[in-house]
Amino acid sequence: MKYEWGNEFRASTTLGVGSSNGLHPLPISKFPQIPFPKFLFLSLLQFLQTQHIHPSSVPAILCNPLQLVTADVIRSLPSLGIVATVSVGSDHIDILECRRGGIEVVTLGTQFAADVADMAVALLVDVEFKISAGDRLARKWGPCKPLSSPCGSKVGGKRVGIIGLGRIGGEVAKRLEAFDCIIMYHSRNKNPSVSYTFHSNVVDLASESDVLVLCCPLTEQTRCIVNKEVMLALGKDGIIVNVGRGALIDEKELIQCLLKGEIRGAGLDVFENEPNVPKELLPLDNVVLSPHAAALTFDSTLDAFEHVAKSLDIFFSTKPQVS
Numbered sequence: 001m002k003y004e005w006g007n008e009f010r011a012s013t014t015l016g017v018g019s020s021n022g023l024h025p026l027p028i029s030k031f032p033q034i035p036f037p038k039f040l041f042l043s044l045l046q047f048l049q050t051q052h053i054h055p056s057s058v059p060a061i062l063c064n065p066l067q068l069v070t071a072d073v074i075r076s077l078p079s080l081g082i083v084a085t086v087s088v089g090s091d092h093i094d095i096l097e098c099r100r101g102g103i104e105v106v107t108l109g110t111q112f113a114a115d116v117a118d119m120a121v122a123l124l125v126d127v128e129f130k131i132s133a134g135d136r137l138a139r140k141w142g143p144c145k146p147l148s149s150p151c152g153s154k155v156g157g158k159r160v161g162i163i164g165l166g167r168i169g170g171e172v173a174k175r176l177e178a179f180d181c182i183i184m185y186h187s188r189n190k191n192p193s194v195s196y197t198f199h200s201n202v203v204d205l206a207s208e209s210d211v212l213v214l215c216c217p218l219t220e221q222t223r224c225i226v227n228k229e230v231m232l233a234l235g236k237d238g239i240i241v242n243v244g245r246g247a248l249i250d251e252k253e254l255i256q257c258l259l260k261g262e263i264r265g266a267g268l269d270v271f272e273n274e275p276n277v278p279k280e281l282l283p284l285d286n287v288v289l290s291p292h293a294a295a296l297t298f299d300s301t302l303d304a305f306e307h308v309a310k311s312l313d314i315f316f317s318t319k320p321q322v323s
């Protein structure tokens with residue numbers, strides 16, 4: 001089956017792969033020029049309604065991390081056989097319910113790891129050098145407007161604690177080694193193939209670190225893995241960078257710690273209730289905000305869609321025809 005990228009595809013990231021006749025994926029033509037889909041914040045079931053598609057004719061869901069594939073959604077689609085997500089994370093999908101129903105779940109592999117790691121480093125450099133804050137100042141600068149530039153801090157030599165030393169965390173470590181940072185990490189298990197110091201306890205990691213970078217998946221075990229105790233252990237000179245999921249941090253406590261100067265700054269690509277960014281963060285110059293964009297480079301997005309398209313091809317080519 002041929003997949004091209006386009007409006008229908010982006011729409012179908014909400015719809016999932018619906019089909020006009022119940023079997024074939026929507027045609028997908030010319031991906032990327034379109035902005036994020038206008039359907040994005042409709043739920044899958046609402047979207048099906050707006051398109052007059054009967055839930056029983058949906059064999060596959062193609063989604064992104066902002067689209068919740070809950071147990072209710074899964075149970076409402078009796079022909080569902082595969083959920084493919086254009087993301088590394090699968091916390092938006094009820095995996096147990098998929099398992100129960102024998103539904104295949106496809107996530108991305110390494111497609112976004114390098115980009116997400118680049119973004120983590122970019123956020124750290126931005127917070128330390130106050131690039132975004134300086135940009136806002138520079139736009140108002142001029143001979144009659146002497147503005148004092150914000151004074152930045154070095155990245156080099158910082159002690160960086162990485163939470164989650166998987167593919168993304170490993171890439172972050174490699175990059176920050178080149179900045180002469182001292183790398184430490186916390187993971188479910190110690191990784192015998194790296195020489196970075198392992199901390200089995202996140203509070204200990206935070207108390208030894210100048211910067212915490214969150215790269216782990218969101219699970220029941222990692223929800224709020226960075227809580228108030230961890231932030232206080234990181235201390236008033238500490239910086240937090242989050243390229244994982246918003247709910248890895250206790251967001252309310254993060255805001256309080258930033259407002260009270262209990263940590264020095266944050267670079268955030270993800271938020272607890274996307275697309276809502278807490279309004280308290282907006283005026284803060286020591287915080288750099290990014291709209292869950294780490295995994296949205298043009299090149300990797302194409303690779304990612306190729307990857308899910310292949311899985312869908314295999315699914316549709318082996319699926320028995322139903323009428």
Ligand SMILES: O=CC(=O)O
Pocket residue numbers: 065086087088089090108112295
């Ligand atoms: O957030 C992005 C991803 O999980 O790939």
